[in-house]
Amino acid sequence: MTKVLFFVDRMLKGGIQSLVIEIVRNINKEKVHIDFLLLDDGNEYDLENTLKDLGCEVYKLNGIWVNTPLDFVKYIKALDNFFKEHNDYDVIHMHSSSKNYMVLKKAKKYGIPVRIAHSHNIDFQTKNPIKKFLGNIFKSFLKKYATDYFACSKIAGEWLFGEKIVNSEKFYVIHNAIDYDKFKFNEEKRNKIRKELDVKDDELVIGHVGRFTNQKNHDFLIDIFYEMYKINQNIRLLLIGKGENEELIKIKVKKLNLENLVMFLGFKKDVYNYYQAMDVFLLPSKYEGLPVTLVEAQANGLPIFTSKKVVSDEVKLCDNLYFIELDKKPEEWAKEILSKDLTRINTYQNFKDNRYFINDTVDFLEEFYEKNTQRK
Numbered sequence: 001m002t003k004v005l006f007f008v009d010r011m012l013k014g015g016i017q018s019l020v021i022e023i024v025r026n027i028n029k030e031k032v033h034i035d036f037l038l039l040d041d042g043n044e045y046d047l048e049n050t051l052k053d054l055g056c057e058v059y060k061l062n063g064i065w066v067n068t069p070l071d072f073v074k075y076i077k078a079l080d081n082f083f084k085e086h087n088d089y090d091v092i093h094m095h096s097s098s099k100n101y102m103v104l105k106k107a108k109k110y111g112i113p114v115r116i117a118h119s120h121n122i123d124f125q126t127k128n129p130i131k132k133f134l135g136n137i138f139k140s141f142l143k144k145y146a147t148d149y150f151a152c153s154k155i156a157g158e159w160l161f162g163e164k165i166v167n168s169e170k171f172y173v174i175h176n177a178i179d180y181d182k183f184k185f186n187e188e189k190r191n192k193i194r195k196e197l198d199v200k201d202d203e204l205v206i207g208h209v210g211r212f213t214n215q216k217n218h219d220f221l222i223d224i225f226y227e228m229y230k231i232n233q234n235i236r237l238l239l240i241g242k243g244e245n246e247e248l249i250k251i252k253v254k255k256l257n258l259e260n261l262v263m264f265l266g267f268k269k270d271v272y273n274y275y276q277a278m279d280v281f282l283l284p285s286k287y288e289g290l291p292v293t294l295v296e297a298q299a300n301g302l303p304i305f306t307s308k309k310v311v312s313d314e315v316k317l318c319d320n321l322y323f324i325e326l327d328k329k330p331e332e333w334a335k336e337i338l339s340k341d342l343t344r345i346n347t348y349q350n351f352k353d354n355r356y357f358i359n360d361t362v363d364f365l366e367e368f369y370e371k372n373t374q375r376k
C-alpha cells in the first residue's frame with residue numbers, strides 16, 4: 001500500500017477542500033492510504049471530522065499559524081518535530097502555494113521521496129504587499145524541493161512554477177473533477193429545495209457559492225444583481241458560503257433595500273442540492289485557478305457567467321458558460337446575462353469526453369502514486 005500525506009493549511013469549506021475530500025472518498029483504500037497535515041489558525045473545522053470518519057489520520061501543528069517572522073521560526077521547528085516522527089510516507093502531496101515550501105523541504109530532509117506541489121490558484125490569497133513579495137521569492141524554493149508539479153489548469157501552473165516546468169514531463173494538469181451524479185439536475189430535489197426556501201416557481205434564482213473574501217468579489221456581485229433587479233423584479237439571489245466580508249455584504253444589501261431578495265445560507269454540507277434551486281450561476285471573481293464551483297454548476301446544467309481573462313478558459317466544458325470582462329459595468333453584466341437563453345442543458349457527455357468525473361482523477365492519482373513510489 002502507498003502511504004500519502006496531504007498538506008492543506010486548514011480544512012475550512014472551499015474548492016481545494018472539496019476536491020481532497022472527494023479524492024479520499026473515492027480512492028481505492030486497499031491501494032492508497034491518505035493522511036492529512038494541517039496548520040492551526042485557532043479554529044476547529046467540521047471537515048476535519050469528515051476526514052477522520054473517512055479513515056484519515058489528521059495531524060495538526062498545534063498553535064502554528066504563520067503571520068510574523070517569529071511564527072515562521074516556530075513553524076520550522078514544528079515541521080522538524082513532525083517529520084522526525086512521521087517520515088514513513090511514500091508521497092507528500094502539498095495543496096498550497098509557495099508560502100508553505102518548508103513542508104517540502106522538511107519532507108526531503110527526512111527521506112520522503114515523492115514531493116508534489118499542487119497549484120490551485122493564480123494569485124496569493126493575501127493583499128499584503130510584503131507577503132506577496134515573499135511569496136514570489138519562495139516560489140524558487142518550492143520548485144527546488146518538489147519532485148513533481150500539479151495544477152488545476154495550465155495558467156495556475158505557469159503562475160506558481162513558470163513556463164519551463166509547465167512544459168516539462170514533471171508537470172501534470174489535475175482536473176478539479178467531481179462526483180457528477182451528486183450534482184446533475186434533479187427536478188424533484190429542485191422543487192423540494194425551492195419550497196424550503198420559499199421561492200416561487202416563476203422566480204429567477206441567481207446563485208453563487210464561495211467564501212466571502214476579496215477574491216470572490218461579492219461587492220460587485222451585489223451590484224450586478226441590483227441592476228438585474230431593475231430589469232426583472234421577479235428575481236432572487238442565493239448566496240452560499242461564509243467569510244470575513246459577509247457582514248459588509250449584508251450591510252450593502254440592506255442599504256440597497258434587497259433584504260427580502262437575497263438569501264444568505266452560510267455553509268452547506270449538501271451544497272449539491274442547492275444548485276438545483278438555482279436558474280443561473282454567477283462568479284465574478286477577481287482571480288481564480290480553475291474553480292470547482294464552476295465545474296459543479298456545469299454538472300447541474302446551469303447557465304454560468306464568470307470573469308473573462310481571470311478564470312481560465314480550461315474550465316469551459318459546456319456551451320452555456322459565458323465569460324464577461326470584469327471592467328464592464330454592473331448594468332452591462334446584467335443586460336448580457338438576461339439576454340441569454342437561460343435554459344439548463346444536459347452535460348453528461350461533456351464531462352465524460354473531458355474526463356471530469358472524480359474517478360478519472362482518482363485513477364490517475366492511484367497510478368501516479370504507485371508508479372513513483374519505486375523512487376524510495
